[in-house]
Amino acid sequence: MLNFNSLANAVLEGYEITEGEAMQILECPNDKILDLLHSAYLIRKTYYGNKVKLNMIINTKSGACPENCGYCAQSRDSTNPIQKYRMMHKDTIVQGAEKAHQLHSGTYCIVASGRGPTTRELNQVTSAVKEIKEKYNLKICACLGILKPGQAEQLKEAGVDRYNHNINTSKNHHDNITTSHSYQDRVATVNKVKDIGISPCSGVIVGMKETKEDVIQMAIALKELNADSIPVNFLHAMEGTLLEGTDELTPLYCLKVLCLFRFINPTKEIRVSGGREVNLRSLQPLGLYPANSIFIGDYLTTAGQEGTKDHQMLKDLGFEIDYEGSEIPI
Template identity: 50%
Template sequence: MSAPSTLSFNALAEDVLAGSSVTADQVLAILQAPDEQLMDLVAAGARLRREHFGNRVKLNYLVSLKSGLCPENCNYCSQALGSTAPILKYSWLSPEKALEQASHGINGGAKRVCFVASGRGPANRDIDRVGEIVSTLRDEHPDVEVCACLGLLKDGQAERLQEAGVDAYNHNINTAESHHEKIVQTHTYEDRTDTIEKAKGANLSPCSGLIVGMGESDEQLVEALFALRDLDSDSIPINFLIPFDGTPLAGTWELTPTKSLKIVAAARFVCPDKEIRLAGGREMHLRSLQATALHLANSIFLGDYLTSEGQAANDDLAMIRDNGFVIEGSEEELAAASTKPVPRKRGAGTEAAPNA
């Protein structure tokens, strides 16, 4: 795989809008673009974002149902086996506490609530526990999307979550298959993709993404992005490594704001019609380019992450509005939609369905 010496990002966007797929060499050229071409790259990627998502930004909110005490040895994770990171460790939250936390995000504008639990994977009683929480949330907030992230799934568990009212299941591939064994040894890459396939088989929307900055090469980033495309992940969270003290990747600082932005752009070109989400570590690595990244990504987490603090919610909301975006599902978006014609698919005579 070798990056072309020159590449017109605007022409590439035209090709993608016309239905073409990018090649591995083209994605490598995006990742290795000179910084003086950065704004040309963002402008081209923004055309793809606007085609499929307009000026909407989707807000997501994490609720950590269970923290720490995990038997897996993921090198990046502060909750992993062997980690000495000073984090809060607790068993399952009560349903009341979980719902109280979810309500904070919903009141802040979140359209999706993500219920996350540490560990290798849920026991059947854990599925029951999550189902109880989701059922109550559905009664109180029927329009809110619910995503579960509980680890590796056993046969039949995805179906039970779907029956309980879960809409989506998150299980990140995290990195390229060729890099996986350097990051974790207690489960395989195939274990992760098998869980995604289980979720898809139960009609749960597959949510799978990356953690970048873990020593992977640009070629491995390309490999991982194409893997997510082939898995047909509906939403792709991009996490930027937070090198927690007490983990094997402590002190790993490989990303710059411009490199982080190029990774987001590459994801948009590979998966032009998918939800690209700025996730953990965005504040630390994108820094002042977070707002620029919203011209490529269409989704962010609001508030804190699992074991790290995020940007203040009010700052996120101001950043979204200051840059001409509207929050998906907000009164501003609904008002704008009522005064504009519904976009049509290219080459089709029927109205395009809204993107979830």
């Protein structure tokens, strides 16, 4: 059996694990999960200590999306009765940043449904970003879909620090999840923002009927993309979506996935993201041994854990909030 501790030390010396070793991580016997978590933590602690980065999302435009992503309640094919609204006014976006600041979130994530932003929508976002930068010490991550020529430059000029565009799944599994855009469309968007100097954020959704080999390929693809921040979502299947009723995940498997991403992307911010409450359940705290970041508050169309409970969880673990490089006692 693979010695996870030895493997972690090798990774810290620059070793890149093989696909065979990656599979052994995903297939770790349940009675060895603490060994695996400890080994992943050795890597995490080397680069991030006991600090945890907090991120908060605001869904600035909901529903009416022309894409057919099978996991999403906002897609054109979804019959889920979510709240739908056009792009929020600038002042509402700024007010959300105030809440993020109060919750000690270091990164404020401005998200909008749709294939990509219109000129008017982008102007709303960039105007809000400029005001937020003046008022609060927040890193701004935008997630607005596929960008047209010149839009990435406009976001950078406004002060956007990071751009999120998830690959979501493996290249081989992509067409089983959506056909309204290609896997390469997503990769191209990540590369576009990276090329102009915006920090790339790209992650995945696990639990969408993919294989373990697909999960390994996702982690490798993000290593190749050199994504600075990797949100790992666990499917929370919504009624009215293509994946309605899908329930393949267990808390222990989710922990193994997080460890895998830490071993393959040792230096990167790995964030336990959407679905952690319903999939990790009582094992949520253990997710922060391989990961070093979480979302605080609600997600796009589903509720998250109350922010004060997240703060208590971090306190109980002995972790500290990393807020723009400064530790905040909890």
